[in-house]
Amino acid sequence: MTKPVGIMPNHLDLREITFTNLLLLDFNPAEMESKYRVVFNRDMFALPNKKAMEVVMHFLFTRLHPQLAYEEFRDCWPVRDKVLEQQFRKVCFSWVSRIQKEDPEARLPRIVQSLFHSPGGDRFYAFLHHFSLYVLTKVMQRDHGKMISIPTFPTKTVHNHSFTHVMSRALEAHYVVLKKRFLEFTQHAVQVEHHWKEFAMESTKEFRSLVKKKRDLERHIMELDGMIAPRGTSIGVKTDYQEDVEALKRTQQLQKVRDLWAGIAEFYTVQAPQRRIVDSVLQGEANKYHIDAADIQPRVPDMLLRDCEKEIRKRNIEDTYVGGKVNLFSLIQLWNLSLSKIKEQIYQESLPTFEDQSPAVKSALHTHHAHLTNTMALREVIEGLMPAMKESIKELKQHCYQDIEKLHSRPAETPVLFKLGLVPPTPPVSFAAADTPAAERITSFHDTLKMSPHTGNSIPALSSLSLSLSLQKKSRALL
Secondary structure, eight states: OOOOSOOOOOOOOOOHHEEEEETTTTOOOOHHHHHOOOOOTTTTTTOOOOHHHHHHHHHHHHHHHHHHHHHTTTTTOOOOOOHHHHHHHHHHHHHHHHHHHOGGGOOOOOOGGGGGTTTHHHHHHHHHHHHHHHHHHHHHHHHHHGGGGOOOOOOSSSSSGGGHHHHHHHHHHHHHHHHHHHHHHHHHHHHHHHHHHHHHHHHHHHHHHHHHHHHHHHHHHHHHHHSSSSOOOOOOOOOOOHHHHHHHHHHHHHHHHHHHHHHHHHHHHHHHHHHHHHHHHHHTTTOOOOOOOOOOOOOOOHHHHHHHHHHHHHHHHHEEEEEEEEEEHHHHHHHHHHHHHHHHHHHSOOOOOOTHHHHHHHHHHHHHHHHHHHHHHHHHHHHHHHHHHHHHHHHHHHHHHHHHHHHHSSSOOOOOOOOOSOOOOOOOOOOOOOSOGGGGGGOOGGGGOOOOOOOTTTTHHHHHHHHHHHHHHHHHHHO
């Protein structure tokens, strides 16, 4: 861990308490320093340090609520650019503000969002101290539950304002009592641990001594059995010593077999390419593919010979024809030189940039988004009006039929077609070649504004209907 910078560590110092809270929450400074390339110590926020703030705040929120922290910081962690940095600060501020509203016992100081823009100084240390203490309290309650007793802070009101000094002294005395109990319990636990360690060591020594004596006695019994028993016979049951010896031999043999098997597996993996070559030769696939250079007529450009003459001599590239045959090795070397030359030319010319067209494209994108939004809204409105329009057309047709029957005093011989209805939907836009015959194509927009086809009975019926309606209007006006 890096040594602290600045004043000597003081157990009552706010920075020391804050850094101790982080350590109690399993914050590993050495691991974090190697991962994020930032120094973490008690004075890491003596000056504004955005990177350390991001790491520490993400660690505290993760310890407070791991699942919620993953969901909140899913789109902004890790922080890689200015946009993610701004989003990370916004999430931190909103979460802290939510804690202040939902949990009055948090006792977090009031902050503004600009505190995360310049995280440093005593003001940020004060916030980090209260927030780390709050996270530590929640973690202790979650992990240990009722096994711990955390004293509650008294609430100051108008009635007990005069007893502020007394409440602070009582709270201090309560903490002193808890501290003494903790120290006594710790000392007792250490003494018990030492006592059991000594007892365990003595028991281990005694056990090993007894095991050794047992093995010696078993070996002595085996020697006596060998002296007393006739040659070629065995007396008695296997002892623990014999079983241990045989188990050791089996373990050694098994380990030897495992090493041999590992060597065979490694050899099998390493020799896989050579094994494929041998298989191809055995299966007759070695001469399956060949290169026929009879039709190749290589021509080396003069520019390549001029620009790369030194490189050709340096690499000792031979002629493209050797003994009347194409030298593929020399040809491949020349191709490599050509590719290198093309690569240099590409790097010399700057790539085209679209920065000039970017504003126009962005503006057009926003415009198209607005058109799309308006079109979707219009579609929703039309879908809402469509049933009412269909019902209105149906009622109008019925009303027209009734007026015609009243006018002629008998049903019409042939059905009257009013051509009332909705225009068919506009077909989707297509930029493909039209399949419509030339005679049926629409040449202008005015050609689309035509009336519906006429029928034999529709014109007289409509004229009589209009006459009856006009007479009804006149009669109503006279009345």
